[in-house]
Amino acid sequence: MPGSFKTEAVVLRSIRFGEADRILHLYSQRLGRLGAIAKGSRRPRSRFGGRLEPFFRLDLVLHQGRGQLATVTSAATVEGYPRLRSYGAGIGAAARACDAVLRLLDAAEPNPAGYQLLCRYLSLLDEADPDRGAGLNTALSFRLKLALAAGFAPELACCARCGEAEHLTGFSGAAGGVVCASCERGSFELSEEAHRFMVESLASPLAAAPPAGERALRQVERAVSETLEHHAHVRLRAAA
Numbered sequence: 161m162p163g164s165f166k167t168e169a170v171v172l173r174s175i176r177f178g179e180a181d182r183i184l185h186l187y188s189q190r191l192g193r194l195g196a197i198a199k200g201s202r203r204p205r206s207r208f209g210g211r212l213e214p215f216f217r218l219d220l221v222l223h224q225g226r227g228q229l230a231t232v233t234s235a236a237t238v239e240g241y242p243r244l245r246s247y248g249a250g251i252g253a254a255a256r257a258c259d260a261v262l263r264l265l266d267a268a269e270p271n272p273a274g275y276q277l278l279c280r281y282l283s284l285l286d287e288a289d290p291d292r293g294a295g296l297n298t299a300l301s302f303r304l305k306l307a308l309a310a311g312f313a314p315e316l317a318c319c320a321r322c323g324e325a326e327h328l329t330g331f332s333g334a335a336g337g338v339v340c341a342s343c344e345r346g347s348f349e350l351s352e353e354a355h356r357f358m359v360e361s362l363a364s365p366l367a368a369a370p371p372a373g374e375r376a377l378r379q380v381e382r383a384v385s386e387t388l389e390h391h392a393h394v395r396l397r398a399a400a
């Protein structure tokens with residue numbers, strides 16, 4: 161898309177470049193993954209101010225020339241999420257979420273559900289009690305929903321190998337879902353609690369992620385990670 165265009169986007173990564181520039185990895189509402197350069201943005205009196213940092217949600221005007229990177233012409237803040245930046249767990253969770261989006265939604269095509277999900281999670285981290293954060297259950301619910309938005313949701317309704325609906329006792333990343341007792345070769349044990357958490361997470365808003373114990377949540381994390389490794393060829397960082 162040559163020429164100038166407008167889009168809303170979240171800054172996933174911001175890298176210092178040259179003497180005074182920044183290169184941004186953006187996830188945009190209208191165009192999916194974008195790379196852009198913000199010239200002079202590290203000068204003290206840059207018109208961009210401090211808003212080209214990770215997690216900022218911006219209204220951007222970009223110019224696409226012949227190069228791979230678009231050039232940032234203007235940037236206005238939609239949301240800066242200042243409270244999530246004030247506690248370590250918030251920054252960590254937001255960084256892992258942005259990293260997951262960067263790895264999983266890597267196409268230059270729009271994914272409105274994925275974009276909305278990222279903005280929703282950043283808002284929840286911003287509204288959370290800094291002493292408790294948004295919780296591992298919300299972080300994993302985000303991952304499951306992101307996998308769904310990317311087209312890699314695990315099969316949860318019946319055995320991913322044979323279609324059996326009862327005695328679902330394991331999870332296999334290679335099979336891409338829960339497996340029954342007869343098909344459990346190569347799977348790991350998945351508790352009823354972990355299975356229920358995944359089903360309910362996908363059926364609930366992110367703000368209403370169901371509760372679950374630490375052991376079940378670690379099984380969920382492994383299930384999502386192994387599914388994405390096998391089917392999306394993406395390896396995510398630990399969820400917390």
Ligand SMILES: [Zn+2]
Nearest residue numbers: 319322340343
């Ligand atoms: Zn089976």
